Amino acid sequence: MSLQLARRLKSVKPSPTLSLNAKARALAAKGADVLSFAAGEPDFDTPAHVKDAIKAALDAGFTKYTATGGIPELKAAIVEKLAKENNLTFTPEQLVVTVGGKQAIYNLFQALLSPGDEVVIFTPYWVSYPDMVLLADGVPRFVETSADNNWTPDPNELRKVLSPRTRAVIFNSPSNPTGAVISRPALEALAEVLRGHDCLIITDDIYERLLYVDGPFFNIANVAPDLAPRTVVINGFSKAYSMTGLRLGYAAGPKELIAGMQMVQDQSTSNATSIIQKGGLAALKGPTGPIDEMVKAFARRRTLMTDGLNKIPGVKCRLPDGAFYCFPDCGALIGKSYKGAMVNGSMRLSEILIDDFLVAAVPGEPFGAEGFLRLSFATSDANIEKGLARFADFVSKLS
Ligand SMILES: Cc1ncc(COP(=O)(O)O)c(C=O)c1O
Incomplete structure (x- = not known):
């Protein structure tokens, strides 16, 4: 039998956040020191x-x-x-x-x-x-x-x-x-x-x-x-x-x-x-204490991440008003050369970051915003600092 799937499936694609998360998890399972900023979920425990x-x-x-x-x-x-x-x-x-x-x-x-x-x-x-x-x-x-x-x-x-x-x-x-x-x-x-x-x-x-x-x-x-x-x-x-x-x-x-x-x-x-x-x-x-505590931590981390991103040459990030994502404009990095090949879009940026720097950041393209990356700050301050240092290291290698 030649299996034919529904035509409507041809117009949709797998969720890029879920697939990047899966890749980050698979690398971590092999012992790699992956820093994931891809998750769309709080890092706090359920109350x-x-x-x-x-x-x-x-x-x-x-x-x-x-x-x-x-x-x-x-x-x-x-x-x-x-x-x-x-x-x-x-x-x-x-x-x-x-x-x-x-x-x-x-x-x-x-x-x-x-x-x-x-x-x-x-x-x-x-x-x-x-x-x-x-x-x-x-x-x-x-x-x-x-x-x-x-x-x-x-x-x-x-x-x-x-x-x-x-x-x-x-x-x-x-x-x-x-x-x-x-x-x-x-x-x-x-x-x-x-x-x-x-x-x-x-x-x-x-x-x-x-x-x-x-x-x-x-x-x-x-x-x-x-x-x-x-x-x-x-x-x-x-x-x-x-x-x-x-x-x-x-x-x-x-x-x-x-x-x-x-x-x-x-x-x-x-x-x-x-x-x-x-x-x-x-x-x-129930009590709202656990939410208030989480929001307080996110508020601190959003500043930490936004400030850190804005220190990286070619990266511009607005301070987010809500949620737990930074969405920096990395357009100035697109078109540069990495290891002799042109970085031709946010998908490629994301690929290099995970493959060579063990940093998971979601490309902006599937969100309808080419040239941007989405980084979740629902992770520890230490991970944010380490991840930004790796991002900066990557940018320093672009020509
Ligand atoms: C904008 C937006 N709406 C809805 C959802 C759905 O969340 P859930 O199905 O976990 O309630 C998400 C999850 O990432 C989201 O980002």
């Missing part, structure tokens, strides 16, 4: 009270199917969180608990898009957005932003790309990969454009707790409450509670959309893992 709740749920035999959309007590706690912390009102029917924020976005596109429907994505973007749109037979439409104005989308550029086929626009602030936060006035101007266009607004708030500028956190539904009824909030426990591998997230939005997403989930994974949902409940109800 003890969350782990205890998961263990207690396991011991109590809470191991059976739950309702697809989540256990009622977790849904109630999320509804309460959204009201108290985000000033957004949802009913439990407007909420679905998912296997991570990633599944929430995937299911959303599966539920929303028909072939040819368009989704507007601001560049640089989280690598999975375009591929998840493509997997739902949709068409990603990009609006470019630039480091020069802190990656703020231009309302006129947004207006130009909106079309009768536009079904959704996705916001991610603080952003992966740039760490940028879209300001209130900028969000207001973008909201004004969206008032004239009947489409869904997605706000991916997964980095909401990792904020280094004056709070509180806000999203487009806060800035433009009249748009809240057609906004869907994506969030999860991975980044704020260091629960990446435990896979727990949620979406809150229009009832019909959430029902559609739940149907997709009914026919695919069913519920998020029973005992992990109890962990999520403990995370929301």
Whole structure:
């Protein structure tokens, strides 16, 4: 038999962050002293009270199917969180608990898009957005932003790309990969454009707790409450509670959309893992001390990494407002020569860094930002200092 895979698979590619991480892990397993700045996860342990709740749920035999959309007590706690912390009102029917924020976005596109429907994505973007749109037979439409104005989308550029086929626009602030936060006035101007266009607004708030500028956190539904009824909030426990591998997230939005997403989930994974949902409940109800401590450490490291990167000739880095990524402009290094061959792009930069200097840094190209690298500062100060020294050593060898 000649095995033929689905045509839609031809348009997507493996996640570059996951594959670079796999390479770094494989090198480390062979004993290499790899310094990884590729991970999209906190280096802090999951808070003890969350782990205890998961263990207690396991011991109590809470191991059976739950309702697809989540256990009622977790849904109630999320509804309460959204009201108290985000000033957004949802009913439990407007909420679905998912296997991570990633599944929430995937299911959303599966539920929303028909072939040819368009989704507007601001560049640089989280690598999975375009591929998840493509997997739902949709068409990603990009609006470019630039480091020069802190990656703020231009309302006129947004207006130009909106079309009768536009079904959704996705916001991610603080952003992966740039760490940028879209300001209130900028969000207001973008909201004004969206008032004239009947489409869904997605706000991916997964980095909401990792904020280094004056709070509180806000999203487009806060800035433009009249748009809240057609906004869907994506969030999860991975980044704020260091629960990446435990896979727990949620979406809150229009009832019909959430029902559609739940149907997709009914026919695919069913519920998020029973005992992990109890962990999520403990995370929301428990002390915030562990998060505050983590955010304090990240705030210190973002300065350490940004300052260090800016000392390397040819590298320019903005201080990120949130998340845990530095996104330096390495454009001045592209076109230089290394070991007699031209460094022809960020993919090559990343390859040399891992192969010859044992430093894992994700290329900007798959995020829609050629010439940039993404380095996570969710690692120790010592690793950051050592990694930057290796990066500087590499740059000194370019001619
Ligand atoms: C912007 C963004 N959204 C969503 C996610 C999904 O996270 P999870 O599925 O672990 O909740 C990630 C993870 O890296 C992300 O960076």
